[in-house]
Amino acid sequence: MTLSVASEDIAGSSEFRHLSSIAGIQVDLRYATDNNFVGRDLYSPFDCAWLHTEAAAALEKVVAWLRARRPDLTPLVLDALRPQRVQQQLWDALEGTGLQMYLANPERGSIHSFGMALDITLLDAQGRELDMGTGFDDMSNLSHPALEEGFLQAGRLTDTQVANRRLLREAMLQAGFLGINTEWWHFDCGDRELVRRTFRRVL
Numbered sequence: 001m002t003l004s005v006a007s008e009d010i011a012g013s014s015e016f017r018h019l020s021s022i023a024g025i026q027v028d029l030r031y032a033t034d035n036n037f038v039g040r041d042l043y044s045p046f047d048c049a050w051l052h053t054e055a056a057a058a059l060e061k062v063v064a065w066l067r068a069r070r071p072d073l074t075p076l077v078l079d080a081l082r083p084q085r086v087q088q089q090l091w092d093a094l095e096g097t098g099l100q101m102y103l104a105n106p107e108r109g110s111i112h113s114f115g116m117a118l119d120i121t122l123l124d125a126q127g128r129e130l131d132m133g134t135g136f137d138d139m140s141n142l143s144h145p146a147l148e149e150g151f152l153q154a155g156r157l158t159d160t161q162v163a164n165r166r167l168l169r170e171a172m173l174q175a176g177f178l179g180i181n182t183e184w185w186h187f188d189c190g191d192r193e194l195v196r197r198t199f200r201r202v203l
Helices: 007-012 053-069 084-093 145-153 159-173 192-198
Strands: 016-018 050-052 074-079 117-123 177-179 186-189
Touching: 016 053, 050 053, 053 074, 053 117, 053 159, 053 186, 117 159, 145 159, 159 177, 186 192
Parallel strands: none
Antiparallel strands: 016 050, 074 117, 117 186, 177 186
């Protein structure tokens, strides 16, 4: 099996599911709008509202877990499949800024490009994003889960903000997703090195 597939061919592939097929979520793909750190739509004309079937099934477990414990909350997907060509654009946009640490090098491949990563947050019953202490794609230390305890003690994050992040992590981890140290919103579906070796990358 070839280890890559073109964005244009995803709709005809049984390996991927469209986000619209997953009940109980909301979708706001920020890179399909100008509401992102680059300030422009990076996805058109491609439909990037896709996940690999394994990640889609795991997201359904997140929905079920929240429905049982916090039926007032709804997952909001901020990014799912991110084709390799878009990852390259993001990488290039941050060249020379010192912020490329927040992105996977396109040569190695972002787990987003395999449809096996999610950027996600939670909405309350009124449809408002829970306060996580920073917005999505905030490229500062305040976004780092690894540093939360220190920021909590220093008063730079509140108890509520950290509790909201922990709730999101609990919902994701019980479904098989893994978080990272630098972004509270990013989760990989399973081991990233295994994904890179065995899944098809979307170009």
